[in-house]
Each structure stands twice: as structure tokens, then as C-alpha cells.
Amino acid sequence: ANALVWLRRDLRLHDNPALAQAIADGYAPVLVYVHAPEEEGAWAPGAASLAWLHFSLLSLHRDIEARGGRLVIARGASLAELERLQRETRAEALYFGNVYEPLLQARDARVQQAFERSGIAVKRFNASLLVEPWQVQTGSGTPYKVFTPFWRNASAAFSLRAEYPAPSRLPSVEAVGLGIEQLGLLPAIAWHAGFWSHWRPGEEGARELLEAFCEGAVEGYKEQRNLPDRTGTSKLSPHLHFGEISPQQIWRRTATLRLSETGQADLAHFRSELGWREFSYHLIHHFPDSTDHNLNPQFDRFDWAEPDAESLARWQRGRTGIPIVDAGMRELWHTGWMHNRVRMIVASFLCKNLRHHWLHGARWFWDTLLDADLANNSQGWQWTAGTGCDAAPYFRIFNPVSQSEKFDPQARYIKRWVPELQQLPTPLVFAPWQRPELLRHSAPEYPVAPMVDLGESRAAALAAYSRR
Ligand code: FAD
Numbered sequence: 001a002n003a004l005v006w007l008r009r010d011l012r013l014h015d016n017p018a019l020a021q022a023i024a025d026g027y028a029p030v031l032v033y034v035h036a037p038e039e040e041g042a043w044a045p046g047a048a049s050l051a052w053l054h055f056s057l058l059s060l061h062r063d064i065e066a067r068g069g070r071l072v073i074a075r076g077a078s079l080a081e082l083e084r085l086q087r088e089t090r091a092e093a094l095y096f097g098n099v100y101e102p103l104l105q106a107r108d109a110r111v112q113q114a115f116e117r118s119g120i121a122v123k124r125f126n127a128s129l130l131v132e133p134w135q136v137q138t139g140s141g142t143p144y145k146v147f148t149p150f151w152r153n154a155s156a157a158f159s160l161r162a163e164y165p166a167p168s169r170l171p172s173v174e175a176v177g178l179g180i181e182q183l184g185l186l187p188a189i190a191w192h193a194g195f196w197s198h199w200r201p202g203e204e205g206a207r208e209l210l211e212a213f214c215e216g217a218v219e220g221y222k223e224q225r226n227l228p229d230r231t232g233t234s235k236l237s238p239h240l241h242f243g244e245i246s247p248q249q250i251w252r253r254t255a256t257l258r259l260s261e262t263g264q265a266d267l268a269h270f271r272s273e274l275g276w277r278e279f280s281y282h283l284i285h286h287f288p289d290s291t292d293h294n295l296n297p298q299f300d301r302f303d304w305a306e307p308d309a310e311s312l313a314r315w316q317r318g319r320t321g322i323p324i325v326d327a328g329m330r331e332l333w334h335t336g337w338m339h340n341r342v343r344m345i346v347a348s349f350l351c352k353n354l355r356h357h358w359l360h361g362a363r364w365f366w367d368t369l370l371d372a373d374l375a376n377n378s379q380g381w382q383w384t385a386g387t388g389c390d391a392a393p394y395f396r397i398f399n400p401v402s403q404s405e406k407f408d409p410q411a412r413y414i415k416r417w418v419p420e421l422q423q424l425p426t427p428l429v430f431a432p433w434q435r436p437e438l439l440r441h442s443a444p445e446y447p448v449a450p451m452v453d454l455g456e457s458r459a460a461a462l463a464a465y466s467r468r
Contacts, residue, residue: 003029003095006096007031007033009243018095020164021095021164031069031070032073033060033071046369048192048336048367052201053242054185068171069170075183082115093121094120097125098124098127133286210245210249225340226407227413237373280375294387294388296386303464305356315349318417320447321451323432324404327413339413347361347380351381352394352457353457354452355464358384394465395462420445424439433450436448
């Protein structure tokens with residue numbers, strides 16, 4: 001008998017609990033992907049994410065074909081398409097891994113109800129997290145709002161299990177599906193063409209990155225993770241978002257490393273970053289409004305400055321005149337990714353120096369990040385804006401100049417992404433407006449002054465904060 005295995009954020013064959021259990025239960029698995037962006041409402045996947053999805057599905061399709069099977073692709077309302085495929089394949093059960101975006105959780109509940117009403121068994125799994133968001137709570141039975149106790153509890157609550165094996169053979173399927181191209185996931189203008197020299201979507205690409213990270217960057221992670229000019233982090237974020245690799249796989253692989261004592265601390269730090277991902281999912285589950293509303297309601301009265309199109313465009317395109325901010329925004333545009341340290345710097349600049357609501361930034365990231373992830377992006381922005389749970393306090397305003405001096409001391413990162421500044425002596429690259437005549441001469445295309453004065457805008461932000 002057949003069972004539908006509905007793949008969503010678990011686009012992998014290894015360590016896939018839904019797939020493995022369907023097989024263990026004696027079913028022939030029919031692997032299905034239904035493209036239904038409308039069901040994600042205002043947070044339907046952005047352009048960069050869709051482009052990744054295109055290549056991720058291609059990779060999955062190839063992996064399935066190599067095992068004799070086929071990925072059945074559908075486009076439309078999830079429930080209707082699943083019901084159609086159930087009828088066509090006479091599937092007796094539906095298996096899937098959980099997702100946590102508020103609208104998708106509600107959609108999944110409707111699908112489950114409808115199937116169960118028709119007598120089709122539904123089995124759901126934790127395919128993407130170490131702990132389900134509802135699995136841990138504070139002593140008083142409420143959701144966590146502070147990271148450290150959350151992680152203390154969550155990292156103790158989950159158990160490392162054996163890897164679910166990938167099937168060596170998959171049955172071929174007679175069901176009507178579309179070709180991946182027919183989903184039209186790639187943008188008409190191939191602005192993403194440059195991305196793919198940096199990335200390899202799919203399970204194998206994820207495994208390669210994990211291996212490279214284990215061999216090269218676990219030792220030293222704590223220090224190196226803050227330096228944007230090198231590969232000091234895993235760059236697994238888009239793979240994790242689409243579930244091409246599971247956090248359990250990462251945990252298991254890193255547990256086999258032989259590390260020095262400081263290396264152990266590095267690994268614990270890396271794992272706590274996976275913990276921040278878990279925390280984001282905990283928050284989005286328990287506070288579903290936090291994708292659009294301040295977690296801290298005190299900020300509902302905050303005097304945000306409404307951005308004009310030009311000010312937003314200068315930030316988006318990396319033309320603010322503040323080199324570290326411009327470098328980050330251009331790295332994002334050219335590679336679909338931005339280093340975490342720089343994400344915090346550009347976000348602080350937008351929400352504090354420009355005093356624009358964090359949603360303006362979250363929306364731009366949403367469209368341009370390959371790893372755009374509703375839980376991580378909402379919490380990342382709320383954290384930096386100071387409106388979130390356990391967030392950086394609003395009055396802690398990053399100084400982009402000292403941040404770049406500290407974390408990009410040779411200005412290599414800045415010079416890579418803002419090549420106009422390559423001729424300037426290094427210390428000046430951090431704040432080139434200090435020598436306008438030199439800047440005008442050696443980098444005539446670069447803004448001669450920052451779009452806002454850092455000191456004045458900082459003072460204005462603090463004043464707005466105290467009026468709140
Ligand atoms: P590593 O350092 O190798 O960490 C391993 C994994 O842990 C990451 O792949 C990621 O899944 C998780 N992780 C690491 N840091 C964080 C964090 N601070 N919060 C939550 N999870 C984390 N991450 C996204 O995946 N998608 C987003 O849309 C996103 N938007 C962000 C927006 C802002 C304003 C900020 C400040 C951060 C955002 N982050 C987001 C978190 C973080 O910047 C990225 O996860 C990280 O840079 C990815 O690089 P990496 O895989 O090399 O990380």
C-alpha cells in the first residue's frame with residue numbers, strides 16, 4: 001500500500017523521520033512537494049528563497065531518481081492537491097514533518113482533520129528541531145522569554161537519537177505531477193546568477209559544508225565567528241531552513257570530533273547558536289503575532305520615523321556612506337547571505353540611527369536572504385531593535401565605526417564589498433567622511449558624507465527612547 005510523504009522543510013532523504021517511518025510501517029512512500037506560497041500570507045517566500053527552493057527541489061529530485069523513485073510536484077491549495085494525490089495513488093496514510101509558522105500550523109491542522117475525517121491515518125514528526133516548541137516550559141508552566149534558561153532546559157530535554165536511514169530504493173510512482181520548472185520559482189531577471197558560485201543547494205551541499213566546518217572552523221569558532229572577512233561560521237543557515245540537513249545530524253557529527261579543551265568550548269558555543277534557532281521557533285510558536293508586532297508592547301508607542309523611499313533605498317543598496325553597513329548590504333545583494341555580526345550592525349543602523357521600524361528591515365531581508373526564515377528573521381530583527389524577548393536593549397546602539405575597527409581590523413571585508421574604498425588608507429576606510437577631500441579624490445562614486453550623522457542620530461534615538 002502507498003502512503004503520501006509530504007515534504008516541506010525537510011527536503012532530504014537522510015535522517016527524515018516521516019519518510020523513514022512510512023517505510024518502517026510497511027508503506028511504499030509517495031514523495032510529494034506542494035507549492036502553495038499563498039498559504040503563507042504576507043510572509044510567502046521571497047525571491048532569493050524561491051530561487052534556492054528551485055535548486056533544492058532539483059537536487060532532491062535527482063537523489064530520488066537515483067533510487068528509482070520520483071518526486072511528485074504539485075501547485076495549488078495543499079489540501080486539495082493532497083486529496084487528489086491520495087485518490088490517484090490510493091494512499092492509506094499521510095506522513096509529514098512539522099512546520100511552525102503560525103499560518104502553516106493552522107493549515108496543517110486543517111489538512112490533518114480532513115484526512116482523518118476520511119479515514120486516512122496522519123502521522124506527524126519533529127523533522128527540523130531538537131525540541132518541539134511545546135516540549136519545554138518554565139517552572140510555572142509558561143513559555144520561555146529568556147534564552148539562557150530556555151537553552152539549559154531544551155539542551156537537556158532532547159535526546160540524541162540514531163540517524164534515520166535513507167532508503168536505498170524508492171518505488172516509482174504513477175501520479176500526475178508538474179516539472180520543477182513549471183513552478184516558476186526563478187525570477188525573470190537572473191539577478192541571482194552570481195549566488196551559485198557561493199552555494200550548492202541540496203543535501204549533498206549541506207553535508208559538504210558540515211564536513212568543511214568540522215575540519216576547519218569548529219576549533220576557534222568563538223573568536224572567528226565574529227570576523228566577517230573569513231569563513232568562521234558554518235554557512236548552513238539556508239540548508240537548515242529548507243531541512244536539507246537536520247540539527248540532529250549536525251549535533252551527531254560534531255559529537256564525533258576530537259577537540260582540545262578550548263575546542264570543546266567552541267563547540268558548545270556553536271551548539272548554542274543552534275539553540276538560538278530553537279529559541280526563535282519556541283517564540284514564534286508561543287507568540288505567533290511576533291512576526292509582525294513588537295514582542296515588547298512598550299514599543300507600540302515608540303516614535304519610529306516613517307522612511308521615505310530614498311532613505312530606505314540607500315540602506316538597501318549599500319549607499320549609506322557608512323562603509324561597514326554598505327559592505328553588509330552589498331554582500332547580501334551579491335551572495336544572498338550576510339554575516340551575523342554585520343546583520344546586527346546594519347539592523348541597528350536601520351532601527352536606531354535611521355529610527356525605521358524593524359519590519360522595514362525584516363521585509364528586505366525576507367526578499368533577499370537565501371536563508372530567510374520567519375522564526376529567525378523576526379526574532380533577529382526584534383532582538384536587534386530591542387523590541388524582542390531577551391533582546392539587546394534599545395539604548396545599546398552599535399557604533400558602526402568601532403564595530404568595524406574591532407571586527408574587520410584590516411578592513412578586508414569592507415574593501416571586498418565596497419571596492420571603491422580600496423585606495424584609501426585602512427584606518428580611514430572605517431569613517432572616510434573624516435577626510436572628505438581625500439574621499440572625493442580616491443572614491444568619487446562613494447557618498448562623501450554618511451546619510452545621517454552617527455552622533456546626532458544616536459542622540460535622537462535615545463531621546464525617542466526616553467519619550468516612549
Ligand atoms: P553559524 O554560526 O554556523 O550557526 C549555525 C546555525 O545556527 C545557523 O545556520 C542558524 O540556523 C543558527 N543560528 C546562528 N545564529 C543564530 C541566531 N542569532 N538566531 C537564530 N539562529 C541562529 N538566520 C536565519 O537562518 N534566517 C534569517 O532570516 C535570519 N535573519 C536574521 C536577521 C537579523 C537582523 C539577525 C541579527 C540575524 C538573523 N539570522 C537569521 C540569524 C543569523 O544571522 C544567521 O542564522 C547566521 O548568520 C547564519 O550563518 P551560519 O549558518 O554560518 O551560522
